[in-house]
Amino acid sequence: PFVVTESCVACKHTDCVDVCPMDCFVEGPNFVAIDPEGCIDCSVCVPECPVDAIVNATDVTEAQRPYIALNAQFARDPAWRPITSRKPPLPDHARWQAVSPKRHLIEL
Ligand code: SF4
Ligand code: F3S
Numbered sequence: 638p639f640v641v642t643e644s645c646v647a648c649k650h651t652d653c654v655d656v657c658p659m660d661c662f663v664e665g666p667n668f669v670a671i672d673p674e675g676c677i678d679c680s681v682c683v684p685e686c687p688v689d690a691i692v693n694a695t696d697v698t699e700a701q702r703p704y705i706a707l708n709a710q711f712a713r714d715p716a717w718r719p720i721t722s723r724k725p726p727l728p729d730h731a732r733w734q735a736v737s738p739k740r741h742l743i744e745l
Pocket of ligand 2: 644645646647648649650651652653655668669685686687688689690691
């Protein structure tokens with residue numbers, strides 16, 4: 638499956654959710670995740686993300702590797718709800734875009 642990684646955190650542009658034919662994105666307060674059970678590896682979401690947050694799980698960097706488990710964890714969390722329509726990005730997205738690391742900032 639494809640996974641959402643670091644650069645989405647606190648930005649959440651949501652362009653990606655509009656194009657997924659499987660509707661496999663779920664949303665938390667400041668991050669989205671892909672349900673690995675639903676993803677068919679079509680990759681159409683990848684170019685939609687303005688901050689290049691979506692990568693194939695087989696291509697993650699070492700820094701991105703924790704996101705494989707995190708996407709699966711959030712997809713199973715009943716508090717994380719499906720999101721299928723784009724909405725405005727988080728208000729401070731420009732400020733957070735270049736910040737790294739920011740995984741610890743993910744809100745549950
Ligand atoms: Fe959805 Fe395709 Fe992206 Fe998987 S790769 S999350 S199926 S758009
Ligand atoms: Fe996040 Fe990029 Fe989608 S910032 S919400 S993965 S368009």
